[in-house]
Amino acid sequence: DSGVTQTPKHLITATGQRVTLRCSPRSGDLSVYWYQQSLDQGLQFLIQYYNGEERAKGNILERFSAQQFPDLHSELNLSSLELGDSALYFCASSVADRTGNSPLHFGNGTRLTVT
Amino acid sequence: DAKTTQPTSMDCAEGRAANLPCNHSTISGNEYVYWYRQIHSQGPQYIIHGLKNNETNEMASLIITEDRKSSTLILPHATLRDTAVYYCIVRGYNYGQNFVFGPGTRLSVLP
Numbered sequence: 001d002s003g004v005t006q007t008p009k010h011l012i013t014a015t016g017q018r019v020t021l022r023c024s025p026r027s028g029d030l031s032v033y034w035y036q037q038s039l040d041q042g043l044q045f046l047i048q049y050y051n052g053e054e055r056a057k058g059n060i061l062e063r064f065s066a067q068q069f070p071d072l073h074s075e076l077n078l079s080s081l082e083l084g085d086s087a088l089y090f091c092a093s094s095v096a097d098r099t100g101n102s103p104l105h106f107g108n109g110t111r112l113t114v115t
Numbered sequence: 116d117a118k119t120t121q122p123t124s125m126d127c128a129e130g131r132a133a134n135l136p137c138n139h140s141t142i143s144g145n146e147y148v149y150w151y152r153q154i155h156s157q158g159p160q161y162i163i164h165g166l167k168n169n170e171t172n173e174m175a176s177l178i179i180t181e182d183r184k185s186s187t188l189i190l191p192h193a194t195l196r197d198t199a200v201y202y203c204i205v206r207g208y209n210y211g212q213n214f215v216f217g218p219g220t221r222l223s224v225l226p
Contacts, residue, residue: 048211
């Protein structure tokens with residue numbers, strides 16, 4: 001158990017809809033990262049937050065947004081969903097703002113299916 | 116872009132040591148070598164990381180060559196539950212977008 005909690009585990013929704021994925025980081029971790037893993041692609045970095053502030057952006061679509069709240073949990077919002085958004089979405093957390101000597105610890109993901 | 120090169124797949128007999136190589140010839144002096152694994156569709160699991168010295172924990176050992184251009188992850192007594200995709204990542208003091216996962220090595224532990 002990594003200590004990172006993601007909810008829900010599974011989500012099935014229709015095209016055009018909006019969903020919210022939730023992540024609670026490990027106790028004491030201030031950084032939260034979101035990754036997407038599709039069947040035909042590897043783990044793709046989406047976005048990073050540190051203590052409530054956005055730190056880095058990857059290949060995150062404009063239809064997607066995220067935030068980190070004062071209690072350090074984070075939410076990833078996906079809107080106007082398309083079939084191609086079906087994927088596993090992972091959250092990770094770490095102690096530090098920048099990595100280096102600070103491992104990321106991953107949750108077990110939310111499996112999103114868009115029909 | 117991933118800065119590491121790993122074999123696509125490897126087999127290992129159950130109970131034997133699994134030695135997973137990784138090349139990172141362009142590694143910088145302040146970059147760490149990290150290893151993760153992903154079992155089926157679970158979240159990537161942190162295994163070990165190091166800078167220049169060899170490291171050991173309860174899961175594995177990490178051997179880094181003196182020139183730091185390659186490393187080997189050693190699972191001393193592989194079990195069927197170690198079947199997974201293993202990722203080698205090099206990482207400096209950067210923000211998250213530089214924590215890049217390549218395709219990894221698919222390790223199959225055979226009975």
